[in-house]
Amino acid sequence: MMEEKKHIAIIGGGPAGLESAENLFDLGYKVTIIELSDSLGGKLNNWHRLFPDRRLSKEILNHLKNKLNRNIQIFYNSTVIKTTRKEDKFFIELNNSSSLECDAVLLTVGFDLFNASIKEEYGYGIYDNVITSADLEYLFHANKPLLTKQGKTPEKVAFIHCVGSRDEKVGNIYCSSVCCVTGVKQAMEVKQLLPHSEILMFYMDIRMYGRFYEDLYLEAQEKYHVQFIRGRLSETAENIDGSLILKADDTLAGCPIKVNADLVVLLVGYVPSKYCSSLSKMLHIKCEKDGFFAPCDTHTDRNFTGSPGIFIAGACTGPKNLEATLADARSASITIHKYLLHVPVLEQINKVG
Amino acid sequence: MNSFGFSINKDNVIDYENNDRSLAEIVLAREPSLYRCIQCGSCTGACSAGAFTDYNFRKMHLLMRRGEIRLLQQSVDKCMLCGKCQLVCPRGINTRNVIRQIRLALLKLN
Amino acid sequence: MINEGKIRVWKDYQKEIADDRYFYVRSCIRQNFFPGAEKTFLRIMRDELRKDVFEDPRHTTCTGIAYHTDIVPLETIMTTVARQFSLMTENGYENIVPSCITSFGIYTEILELWEHHPEWEEKAKNYLFKSTGREFKKPKNLAHSSDVIFKYRNEIAHLAKHCLVNKETGQPIRVVEHIGCHYSRMFPQKGIGGAEYPFVLTGLAEAFGGEVIDYPERRACCGFGFRQYLVQANRGYSIACSKKKFESMAPYKPDMIITNCPGCPYFLDRWQYVISEMEGTTYGANGYGIPVLTFEELAGLMMGYNPWDIGLQMHQVSVEPLLDKIGIEYDSHDKYCDAEGIFMGKPEIPEILKFC
Numbered sequence: 001m002m003e004e005k006k007h008i009a010i011i012g013g014g015p016a017g018l019e020s021a022e023n024l025f026d027l028g029y030k031v032t033i034i035e036l037s038d039s040l041g042g043k044l045n046n047w048h049r050l051f052p053d054r055r056l057s058k059e060i061l062n063h064l065k066n067k068l069n070r071n072i073q074i075f076y077n078s079t080v081i082k083t084t085r086k087e088d089k090f091f092i093e094l095n096n097s098s099s100l101e102c103d104a105v106l107l108t109v110g111f112d113l114f115n116a117s118i119k120e121e122y123g124y125g126i127y128d129n130v131i132t133s134a135d136l137e138y139l140f141h142a143n144k145p146l147l148t149k150q151g152k153t154p155e156k157v158a159f160i161h162c163v164g165s166r167d168e169k170v171g172n173i174y175c176s177s178v179c180c181v182t183g184v185k186q187a188m189e190v191k192q193l194l195p196h197s198e199i200l201m202f203y204m205d206i207r208m209y210g211r212f213y214e215d216l217y218l219e220a221q222e223k224y225h226v227q228f229i230r231g232r233l234s235e236t237a238e239n240i241d242g243s244l245i246l247k248a249d250d251t252l253a254g255c256p257i258k259v260n261a262d263l264v265v266l267l268v269g270y271v272p273s274k275y276c277s278s279l280s281k282m283l284h285i286k287c288e289k290d291g292f293f294a295p296c297d298t299h300t301d302r303n304f305t306g307s308p309g310i311f312i313a314g315a316c317t318g319p320k321n322l323e324a325t326l327a328d329a330r331s332a333s334i335t336i337h338k339y340l341l342h343v344p345v346l347e348q349i350n351k352v353g
Numbered sequence: 354m355n356s357f358g359f360s361i362n363k364d365n366v367i368d369y370e371n372n373d374r375s376l377a378e379i380v381l382a383r384e385p386s387l388y389r390c391i392q393c394g395s396c397t398g399a400c401s402a403g404a405f406t407d408y409n410f411r412k413m414h415l416l417m418r419r420g421e422i423r424l425l426q427q428s429v430d431k432c433m434l435c436g437k438c439q440l441v442c443p444r445g446i447n448t449r450n451v452i453r454q455i456r457l458a459l460l461k462l463n
Numbered sequence: 464m465i466n467e468g469k470i471r472v473w474k475d476y477q478k479e480i481a482d483d484r485y486f487y488v489r490s491c492i493r494q495n496f497f498p499g500a501e502k503t504f505l506r507i508m509r510d511e512l513r514k515d516v517f518e519d520p521r522h523t524t525c526t527g528i529a530y531h532t533d534i535v536p537l538e539t540i541m542t543t544v545a546r547q548f549s550l551m552t553e554n555g556y557e558n559i560v561p562s563c564i565t566s567f568g569i570y571t572e573i574l575e576l577w578e579h580h581p582e583w584e585e586k587a588k589n590y591l592f593k594s595t596g597r598e599f600k601k602p603k604n605l606a607h608s609s610d611v612i613f614k615y616r617n618e619i620a621h622l623a624k625h626c627l628v629n630k631e632t633g634q635p636i637r638v639v640e641h642i643g644c645h646y647s648r649m650f651p652q653k654g655i656g657g658a659e660y661p662f663v664l665t666g667l668a669e670a671f672g673g674e675v676i677d678y679p680e681r682r683a684c685c686g687f688g689f690r691q692y693l694v695q696a697n698r699g700y701s702i703a704c705s706k707k708k709f710e711s712m713a714p715y716k717p718d719m720i721i722t723n724c725p726g727c728p729y730f731l732d733r734w735q736y737v738i739s740e741m742e743g744t745t746y747g748a749n750g751y752g753i754p755v756l757t758f759e760e761l762a763g764l765m766m767g768y769n770p771w772d773i774g775l776q777m778h779q780v781s782v783e784p785l786l787d788k789i790g791i792e793y794d795s796h797d798k799y800c801d802a803e804g805i806f807m808g809k810p811e812i813p814e815i816l817k818f819c
Binding site: 227247 | 365366367368369370381385388389390391392411412415416418419421444
């Protein structure tokens with residue numbers, strides 16, 4: 001008699017959830033995805049083109065969705081309201097009265113974007129022509145024209161790095177890692193759309209850490225003449241015509257600079273999904289001080305929470321780009337596989353020195 | 354007019370809008386490798402003139418881009434065209450030609 | 464500008480202001496350079512709103528200017544403030560209302576200091592007792608006089624005889640607001656509306672029917688600051704700050720400026736004359752300046768008090784163009800007469816700034 005397949009519940013149907021679902025299914029398990037919204041793909045649904053190669057986001061989205069075996073059960077518009085552990089099984093109750101029993105839980109709840117209106121001095125939600133990188137990406141995605149609120153084609157667009165990240169005042173001291181490359185990508189996209197515009201980037205550091213990101217930086221400067229001003233934006237003010245006055249320190253020049261822009265784009269960072277907090281309480285797992293889920297070990301065990309049977313993957317463990325998210329999802333699949341095969345885990349890394 | 358014993362201070366803010374940035378456009382068109390500059394300062398560290406004067410390539414480029422022509426004019430002649438900056442630039446900019454083009458453009462301006 | 468965004472921000476910064484029984488402490492600058500202003504405040508509070516506003520003639524300056532100029536050390540100003548609190552306690556009051564924004568900033572700072580470092584409160588207790596034999600209790604509520612006027616803005620507007628509307632055109636008067644730096648910049652939670660988009664003066668102007676203009680240098684300091692202008696040769700720095708503000712607000716053609724700090728109207732009013740002499744520029748219409756009013760002066764005007772009783776004849780920028788716009792009647796002959804009707808003498812007329 002064949003032993004019944006072990007069952008894994010994946011909470012979150014974004015890229016991490018989809019990649020791990022497919023891998024776990026191929027490894028021979030029963031998989032269920034619990035998704036909050038009415039569609040799979042998470043934030044991939046909101047992006048237009050991905051860095052570094054500017055391929056369309058829907059290429060990856062379709063690839064991930066098509067890979068998914070039709071035997072993977074998906075609960076849409078669902079949230080977990082209660083979990084109970086019975087020995088080495090979990091009993092999960094959902095908001096729509098459905099419930100399921102599983103042998104392992106994988107949390108891939110992703111992230112939220114920083115609410116830019118918290119940075120009052122930047123005027124998001126107060127000045128007409130201040131938008132976020134997410135707003136801009138939506139404009140590209142929906143193929144809407146790029147115009148100021150007054151209906152004018154912007155001649156000068158300013159991108160502001162580190163909005164909501166590396167900022168003690170809003171309580172997020174971490175770097176969200178992908179905003180710099182997003183900004184550079186979007187700067188080039190704006191220049192392609194508006195070839196006569198001037199694009200300025202206000203940054204503290206340019207963090208082009210990923211594969212081919214430095215190439216993007218070079219291309220932005222050389223081909224699109226994007227200008228980089230080292231100095232964090234201090235304040236925005238609105239002119240009588242709706243354009244914006246930006247005050248920053250031109251640190252490399254050694255004195256303050258005042259610049260006009262028709263449109264200001266705030267590169268907003270990641271904040272932990274609001275479900276990190278509620279799920280950590282429900283499942284008794286740890287979060288880091290900044291609110292993202294805490295892995296068991298930074299280097300050797302990024303997918304285990306420390307609580308038997310509960311695993312984490314993707315952006316809910318910290319800001320990461322898409323390739324790292326997908327890699328993390330594959331890593332989680334192997335970790336869960338070994339757990340379910342009762343492969344013994346080394347309890348503690350022996351500290352050296 | 355009354356004598357007040359003081360006069361109104363001028364501010365030191367770079368007025369990006371009202372500065373004349375046309376010189377930058379001319380020089381960049383003639384030496385487009387300059388677009389690649391990331392203001393890393395490798396040029397300055399190696400600079401022969403930079404060790405003794407306030408001149409350095411990084412600063413000249415920046416002043417030009419911001420349209421601070423007066424300050425540019427004061428210092429750009431101090432370059433000896435020794436080429437040390439060009440040797441170390443990680444972005445492969447033809448720095449000596451940039452200085453030449455700035456000087457030519459400034460002559461035309463005057 | 465998206466007003467809903469501002470309203471959302473204002474909601475985050477609410478403040479508790481006591482209802483009644485205020486212990487009022489005066490402002491050095493306001494008393495000296497705007498002599499009618501505090502009297503107007505007291506008249507509105509006591510006679511119109513029937514509130515208990517108590518003043519002890521033994522109260523002193525808070526020594527804020529000296530403290531910010533490094534002439535008076537922290538221990539001294541703390542003890543002076545403790546004495547003010549002691550006078551308040553002695554007279555049976557718990558709510559302190561300073562007239563000056565710097566005082567408000569000083570009291571807020573010191574109360575915060577004592578909360579986080581109780582040993583400093585002990586020190587203040589000891590110093591005060593040793594020097595004067597006094598004891599004190601901390602106030603339950605600390606609010607600036609503009610906060611109190613803000614709290615009762617609707618009641619005052621209801622009693623008002625005038626509104627902030629241009630009589631001829633029917634359009635609201637265009638008001639530029641300028642908040643004192645020490646009001647909310649140090650402790651945004653202690654200012655109504657926070658630091659970026661303060662509401663205390665906006666709310667007041669709007670209650671009277673005015674339109675508040677947002678302009679790029681709204682947040683900038685007027686240059687008062689204390690330390691830098693004590694020496695005459697340094698004043699170029701201060702005046703440059705005010706000038707930046709004027710240059711920024713001029714395109715919006717404001718009808719008036721409203722302030723809550725006493726130093727700010729002093730600078731914004733006087734520097735317009737100096738700039739006109741030094742550079743020939745005036746910022747109001749037709750060669751006049753932009754009239755600068757404090758919140759009490761505005762409230763008094765709306766209540767229909769005689770502008771010369773409020774002390775507006777002491778302003779260097781003539782307020783008559785504004786009074787005419789609103790339709791407030793005044794007697795020009797009475798302007799430089801004292802309470803008995805005796806002529807006090809006219810000031811020298813400026814060369815460039817048009818004067819009534």
